[in-house]
Amino acid sequence: MSMITIREVSAYVGKEVTIGVWMYNKRSSGKIQFLQLRDGTGTIQGVLVRNQVAPEIWDEAKLLTMESSLYVTGTIRQDDRAPSGFELDVTSVKTIQVAEEYPIAKKEHGTDFLMDHRHLWIRSARQVAILRVRAEIIRAIQVFLDQNGFTLVDPPILTPSSCEGTTDLFHTKYFDEDAYLSQTGQLYAEAAAMALNRVYSFGPTFRAEKSKTRRHLIEFWMIEPEMAFVDHERSLEYQEQMLEFVAQSVLQNCPTELQTLERDISKLEKIKAPFPRITYDEAIELLHREGFEDIQWGEDFGSPHETKIAESFDKPVFITHYPTEIKSFYMKPDPERPEVVLCADLIAPEGYGEIIGGSQRIDDPELLVERYEEHSLSKETYAWYLDLRKYGSVPHSGFGLGLERTVAWICGLDHVRESIPFPRMLNRLYP
RNA sequence: UCCUCAAUAGCUCAAUGGUAGAGCGCCCGACUGUUAAUCGGUAGGUUGCAGGUUCGAGUCCUGCUUGAGGAGCCA
Incomplete structure (x- = not known):
């Protein structure tokens, strides 16, 4: 298994890799979680399906908040639904830190607030x-x-x-x-x-x-x-x-x-x-x-x-x-x-x-x-x-x-x- | 230094001088392909500060503070 950056994923299709990432957003339904991940070199969506991962991995991913840091392990898959063309089928999540509530939201902010942050x-x-x-x-x-x-x-x-x-x-x-x-x-x-x-x-x-x-x-x-x-x-x-x-x-x-x-x-x-x-x-x-x-x-x-x-x-x-x-x-x-x-x-x-x-x-x-x-x-x-x-x-x-x-x-x-x-x-x- | 505008929930903004609200975010719940996901619910406030007018001020007046846009100066 290789430790890579998101920039390199196209060379690892079908392979299991580990990436150090921050989670910048998460969308989840009852039995599937989409982790929006970034590592500074790019972004990729990690996908967890409930009945396909270990229960402790599922639960650990559920605790992740915006800007939490983690090592994510999974298989790179080509997918036309992904903006970058690639997705990560997550098999394991190793949390580094669950982040406190992140002040910068997805919606708009004023100049003063952004400059302070x-x-x-x-x-x-x-x-x-x-x-x-x-x-x-x-x-x-x-x-x-x-x-x-x-x-x-x-x-x-x-x-x-x-x-x-x-x-x-x-x-x-x-x-x-x-x-x-x-x-x-x-x-x-x-x-x-x-x-x-x-x-x-x-x-x-x-x-x-x-x-x-x-x-x-x-x-x-x-x-x-x-x-x-x-x-x-x-x-x-x-x-x-x-x-x-x-x-x-x-x-x-x-x-x-x-x-x-x-x-x-x-x-x-x-x-x-x-x-x-x-x-x-x-x-x-x-x-x-x-x-x-x-x-x-x-x-x-x-x-x-x-x-x-x-x-x-x-x-x-x-x-x-x-x-x-x-x-x-x-x-x-x-x-x-x-x-x-x-x-x-x-x-x-x-x-x-x-x-x-x-x-x-x-x-x-x-x-x-x-x-x-x-x-x-x-x-x-x-x-x-x-x-x-x-x-x-x-x-x-x-x-x-x-x-x-x-x-x-x-x-x-x-x-x-x-x-x-x-x-x-x-x-x-x-x- | 000067001119203009602004300051209300964590954020973005509403609120004829008459009970301070919404959306987003957080938290709780539902959902097997979401793309700022969606849906339901909870919590969240010394309305920038100090005075004044008024029966009553987020709202009107004065001063101050902070910020934004511009002028001048420059890259």
């Missing part, structure tokens, strides 16, 4: 599917970057100062010094690119913003590639190729998960490079045509603006060449138009908003020092970053992809809180 909520089929797709997206990104010669470098999480200087940071003590939780690994990735050419960082980032929308988390994960000798245009090509690879990988490797999520596959099949590109100027014109007459050149787009622009395309769209004034200090001005920078935000379709922000970086040390002054950045704190422009400065570009927004988009979620196992949100640190 996130540690149990992740057991449900939909959440399991999302976490699988998240893992597949991470895997696909790493495969793509590996195939393109990128090296993973891990930036620090405790940092001495703000990297972008704008948003609110989480403050902590670092012995006698002040320290902050990282809001981006980019500046460190730039340093690593000067050592390893093409690199990427992948890790958690933290923003103490009072943001409370479906697109924001306090703690979220970013993938930040940084490329020496690569200009803005080439960077956009990497971005669109990477997202195409991600979408195709999920389509190929997560069909059952996408089915569980009831995701419209045709939307994902359209994610193919190249993506449309419009300049900031053209985006402003588009918005004026669409009735957003309030927005003026030089202002940043709000969410309604981004959504309107995205609705005009059936693929993700790059918005390039934003005004220098509203963008980060390290972005390289367009040599022909210094009032705009060589940057792009990638806006996802279906209202998922900005999922990538990227730019070519300033490589001229004198211009960088000017920017330090304009943005009131401490020369001492950023001395090491200036060094990158003093010792063999090269053109280089990079971008940051927000993992949770990408997962929410690929899965078709209506909130990023379901795209990460344990979301950290405004006023929510538990569980």
Whole structure:
């Protein structure tokens, strides 16, 4: 007799196997019990017929409650009545624990209740599917970057100062010094690119913003590639190729998960490079045509603006060449138009908003020092970053992809809180 | 920080200012193919907190707390 997982049952038809499982539901009549079993790799229905099993096995199964844990032994049988095509004729049940009354019922729950029970909520089929797709997206990104010669470098999480200087940071003590939780690994990735050419960082980032929308988390994960000798245009090509690879990988490797999520596959099949590109100027014109007459050149787009622009395309769209004034200090001005920078935000379709922000970086040390002054950045704190422009400065570009927004988009979620196992949100640190 | 909405049984929600209810879940019982099984029954309440108006407040008013959606900021 073999100890297997539910994922493997198709190879054991007609054989007796034992599986470690949780019971997520039970339907029973007087002389037959249907145990709905899951083990994290899949689900299967266990069938007990009263006059075909030992009385003590029948009685033990009757005591099982929702989410009770057990080893179940039985024979795998092909059955067209089962959604998965297979059933288990149970011959023996070995209870590990009879669970207390499980708080998450089969019917609907409110957001607050589910978030308070996130540690149990992740057991449900939909959440399991999302976490699988998240893992597949991470895997696909790493495969793509590996195939393109990128090296993973891990930036620090405790940092001495703000990297972008704008948003609110989480403050902590670092012995006698002040320290902050990282809001981006980019500046460190730039340093690593000067050592390893093409690199990427992948890790958690933290923003103490009072943001409370479906697109924001306090703690979220970013993938930040940084490329020496690569200009803005080439960077956009990497971005669109990477997202195409991600979408195709999920389509190929997560069909059952996408089915569980009831995701419209045709939307994902359209994610193919190249993506449309419009300049900031053209985006402003588009918005004026669409009735957003309030927005003026030089202002940043709000969410309604981004959504309107995205609705005009059936693929993700790059918005390039934003005004220098509203963008980060390290972005390289367009040599022909210094009032705009060589940057792009990638806006996802279906209202998922900005999922990538990227730019070519300033490589001229004198211009960088000017920017330090304009943005009131401490020369001492950023001395090491200036060094990158003093010792063999090269053109280089990079971008940051927000993992949770990408997962929410690929899965078709209506909130990023379901795209990460344990979301950290405004006023929510538990569980 | 601002705007809008909400808070009643374990959960999801009802209840003209006039006796606090239903469905689901739990528990008990019936049922040999159930797919959120079905059917019958039992138990289950300081209506978020503190005041106020009223003969009478779950309901109206004030303040607070918590949550949800959005703005700003951002990925």
